[in-house]
Amino acid sequence: MSEFKTGLEFAKQQDQNDILKSYRDAFYLPKNKNGEPLIYMTGNSLGLQPKATKQYINQELEDWANLGVEGHFEAKTPWLPYHEFLTESMAHVVGAKPIEVIVMNTLTANLHFMMVSFYKPTKKRYKILIESDAFPSDKYAVESQLRHHGYDDKEGVVLWKPREGEELLNYDDLEAILEAQGDEIALIMLGGINYYTGQFFDLKRIATLGHKYGCNVGFDCAHGAGNVQLNLHDSGADFAVWCTYKYLNAGPGSLAGCFVHERHAHNRELNRFTGWWSHNKKTRFNMRGEFDQLPGAEGWQLSNPPILSMAAIKASLDMFQEVGIEKLTAKSKKLTGYFEFLLNDLSEDAIKIITPTNPDERGCQLSIQVKNANKTLHNKLTEAGVISDWREPDVIRCAPVPLYNSFEDVYQLVEKLKTILNE
Structure with missing residues (x-):
């Protein structure tokens, strides 16, 4: 029996119980033209920006401005x-x-x-x-x-x-x-x-x-x-x-x-x-x-x-x-397992997961093979507010990253995919 269930309520419950849920707010999430958050699934290509990054870089800019070459020894975090x-x-x-x-x-x-x-x-x-x-x-x-x-x-x-x-x-x-x-x-x-x-x-x-x-x-x-x-x-x-x-x-x-x-x-x-x-x-x-x-x-x-x-x-x-890599990978296995469960529940012949099913033989990325090698499905996902990536000849790569992706992200992605496949 699966540990996962269909339905939005289950996804929201998982997010509520997630011990890493606060870290999502530590990142800038890309938004569409209307200011609504996009579903970002390409941390396997470029990770999102932590909000603290600006502060860390600004500290070095300030030390450079105030100390010049002495920053090598006297900066808050010495450069040498x-x-x-x-x-x-x-x-x-x-x-x-x-x-x-x-x-x-x-x-x-x-x-x-x-x-x-x-x-x-x-x-x-x-x-x-x-x-x-x-x-x-x-x-x-x-x-x-x-x-x-x-x-x-x-x-x-x-x-x-x-x-x-x-x-x-x-x-x-x-x-x-x-x-x-x-x-x-x-x-x-x-x-x-x-x-x-x-x-x-x-x-x-x-x-x-x-x-x-x-x-x-x-x-x-x-x-x-x-x-x-x-x-x-x-x-x-x-x-x-x-x-x-x-x-x-x-x-x-x-x-x-x-x-x-x-x-x-x-x-x-x-x-x-x-x-x-x-x-x-x-x-x-x-x-x-x-x-x-x-x-x-x-x-x-x-x-x-x-x-x-x-x-x-x-x-x-x-x-x-x-956070610790141990907690991250524990959440990753659960989040990716949930993603796999929802995709398999679609029972769609048009797509197939080619990533290993064993959680120990993969990370958070699932590679979704599109049977007819048509990039149209990826393009429609993008239009629906999902940032994933296409790799020739026939794969959409999606990576629910445990630091900033949620169970609801995964749920909404699969719902959008279901709608597109049923068109």
């Missing part, structure tokens, strides 16, 4: 070590130790920096394994690394594909690939959650399997950070990267995060690109000394931190620290 104020809360979000985490650069830049260190091709072992429908940026980055090292960018990519007629990837197929080609694969680089299907991969299983065959293993967790419990340290992955503008609500194009497992923390032999922010903090400003590598993920930094962007990240991370 600013990235350190994000480390502990970010580490908690992604399930890592503070020494393993750094906020720096942007997502694909970090992916390239990680591949400088962890893609170490040899004449025999040079291939890179990715999922067949990886996010395009990952695919382009991997191909360019192959070209950079003098390999063919198509022959050097090994694709983990779904079986014919299926959307989700099967671990038996991954094992078969590694059994056949493991000694030729230098790096496994997968999306932690696939952007299209919403499938959350078993990171520990994949890392263990990859290491068994001598491969380095990394994950792009752009759709995982702030959405699911990644447990990056326990996964054993060599590295991971993620952005902060989706579920972490840090603003468009904001800085990204990086994880490097602590077993690599003191390995100075790892090849890497460096800059003065990866140099020993105690002697950084001596200027003329030889390079002295910082331990841990900090040792992959290049430049001093961009404070205004970091202030926006801090505004969001302070909220995550207050």
Whole structure:
């Protein structure tokens, strides 16, 4: 028997009992031309702005205006070590130790920096394994690394594909690939959650399997950070990267995060690109000394931190620290389960959920496949006041984010969808 019920009254009751309900008011909700709130379901693309963000950024603008260069030491949150104020809360979000985490650069830049260190091709072992429908940026980055090292960018990519007629990837197929080609694969680089299907991969299983065959293993967790419990340290992955503008609500194009497992923390032999922010903090400003590598993920930094962007990240991370990723994911599973229940109750042949049904194998995103691959349904949803997104060739992605989406949001979305499908 389902824990969920149809009808608006049930949705309102769930919202009433929701221990995180007050956080919805901590965000700006987009409105239509009449000033009515839209149903925002694209936190998987761009998270909403926390109301506190302006205050956090204004503080830095004031400190810059009043202190000038002295803000590096005397600002309310001193700029020189600013990235350190994000480390502990970010580490908690992604399930890592503070020494393993750094906020720096942007997502694909970090992916390239990680591949400088962890893609170490040899004449025999040079291939890179990715999922067949990886996010395009990952695919382009991997191909360019192959070209950079003098390999063919198509022959050097090994694709983990779904079986014919299926959307989700099967671990038996991954094992078969590694059994056949493991000694030729230098790096496994997968999306932690696939952007299209919403499938959350078993990171520990994949890392263990990859290491068994001598491969380095990394994950792009752009759709995982702030959405699911990644447990990056326990996964054993060599590295991971993620952005902060989706579920972490840090603003468009904001800085990204990086994880490097602590077993690599003191390995100075790892090849890497460096800059003065990866140099020993105690002697950084001596200027003329030889390079002295910082331990841990900090040792992959290049430049001093961009404070205004970091202030926006801090505004969001302070909220995550207050709530805790455990409470967020608990609500997420319930909210997404309710969404799935209502969609299944429609009994519509025109649509199909392709995201895994197991709550442990997905985050809050449900990918709704439109049977006739017609974008009209998505367009009509938009006209009805629902902000979702369309991904070619045939999927509407909707993500009820636990920090600011409500059960009533989900109910109203499905009611609007029902009306459109019945037209």
